[in-house]
Amino acid sequence: MDLFNYHRRPSSIVHIGTTPMGGDHPIRIQSMANVSTMDTEAAVEQAIRMIEAGAEYVRFTAQGEREAHNLGVIRKALTDAGYTTPLVADIHFNPRAADVAAREVEKVRINPGNYVDKIKTFDLLEYTDEEYALEILKIRERFVPFLDLCKKHHTAVRIGVNHGSLSDRIMSRYGDTPEGMVASCMEFLRICRDEDFSNVVISIKASNTVVMVRTVRLLVDTMGKEEMHFPLHLGVTEAGDGEDGRIKSAVGIGTLLADGIGDTIRVSLSEEPEAEMPVAGKLVDYIREREGHLPIEAAIAPGYNPFDPSRHLTRKLMNMGDGQMPVVISDRTNGSFEMDHQTPPDYLYIGKEDPDNLPDHLHLIVDAHFWKDRPNTYPYFLASEIEELKNYPSPIKFVRLSYADLSDRIIEILKQDRTTVIVLSTHHRNGLGSQRAALHKLITADCLSPVILQRDYHEPDIEAMQVKAGADFGALLLDGFGDGILLHNDAVPTPLTDSCMFGILQAARARISKTEYISCPSCGRTLFNLQATIARVKEATSHLKGLKIGIMGCIVNGPGEMADADYGYVGAGRGRISLYKGKTCILKNIPEEDAVKRLVELIKENGDWHS
Incomplete structure (x- = not known):
């Protein structure tokens, strides 16, 4: 990684339908639908809007085999309408759905945190080295047949690690750390290498930009030491909406693109999917403006660690320097x-x-x-x-x-x-x-x-x-x-x-001046009107400077990504909400119409409310 001169990291090429990624190909832009995958007409219409807004890949959630099968119907309808943009199936908790999707669409995303490992419980488990090795063997036994299917059908795979959904097994050994996220990813990449499967893209995301950037840099360094050059998908999870969502995405994704890292990006906004592409396009275009710049001759300062940079301390002058907030x-x-x-x-x-x-x-x-x-x-x-x-x-x-x-x-x-x-x-x-x-x-x-x-x-x-x-x-x-x-x-x-x-x-987590909202971009798993809900929660809580509130559509990443939040509002079922204090669920399955009021009461009960 050259801190001073811009050039893209060399990566291998992954073939995804008619739109290859990596190598000398452009940085691709993508997004994810938020309609039900079973609503074929709505899915096709939304995919077309996304494609016409600039999406080069379109992702749909596939909760089960039924949704995975219907992706084939959506694929055919789009092809018949003249759209060949590759489709991606997003899989959590259900390897069988991944097997079906590998036959239907051009790319399948799996999450190492829940592909084989059981649903996250946040329990502090203890594994001996032998028990840990047996768990990895279970992953291999389930993952290899899936890779064989992908080889047969020329399907690409995204190994998508999320900070919020690391398995209890990984958490037990590494904790909620960049090292744990990288270890989770590398377990699957080594199996791909052993099986001579190279049609792989990687994402390793977090809502916290500090964690996200450090983790991706560490992953690239770790892969390089093992002679792996897989392309990277970049994104900040649960970035939010409006100004906050755009800035947070630019901080996290832009930092890594400037490092030369990244072959495709998704700006995750809690808005309609087609709003994401213009933001992503502006970011990619801006970074590319520096291509071929006049060389900068410089040297890294002794002791500086780009994989874990600490705050540089300067002389104190009134309210500046010496580690004070910027x-x-x-x-x-x-x-x-x-x-x-x-x-x-x-x-x-x-x-x-x-x-x-x-x-x-x-x-x-x-x-x-x-x-x-x-x-x-x-x-x-x-x-x-x-x-x-x-x-x-x-x-x-x-x-x-x-x-x-x-x-x-x-x-x-x-x-x-x-x-x-x-x-x-x-x-x-x-x-x-x-x-x-x-x-x-x-x-x-x-x-x-x-x-x-x-x-x-x-x-x-x-x-x-x-x-x-x-x-x-x-x-x-x-x-x-x-x-x-x-x-x-x-x-x-x-x-x-x-x-x-x-x-x-x-x-950048350098100075907190307002309420921090960690809100997902919505997808077919979302169990309520996310945009309207965010507006209601913000109206009730936007004066609570420094408080972090998660607003999550479902449980896939909800409790995990909210580990960094003080309170959480999570879809638990149709019309039902669960409220969290940190990682702990305090109120389960309350009616959606009462949820914001109950959230305010929960904040007050814990002494975090002020007028």
């Missing part, structure tokens, strides 16, 4: 001072604006030559002005620098002036690589100045801004860098850029 600096050079008072930015950069026209309680950053020594006002310098730092009696001074500016002389000034905050900027086509290079150079030089990550965009498309900024800032935050962020986009209102910055920090 600050948000809002660019107000457009003269607008409208803001969300629920989540106000920490600093306003006002450029040449006269600070005397603004209240003293605001923390203002002003271009150095317009700076006045007044309360809560700090000067802002360009690289060419850095020699003037000593002439300004300010407790904090901000200096805008790029990688190209970091000469030995400038680094020495930064080390001597203990009041300086670096505003790290870039105009390189691979801006992420350039900023990474600068950060590693600062670490190597033992320069402890706090660093504000800064990016400029001119993007009138709000969704595109969310995607680009999420990918750019998110990657650096997940790498352990950044004492703050500053996003400038002169093409949209400033409150939207502020909201985007807070959203990125939350998605």
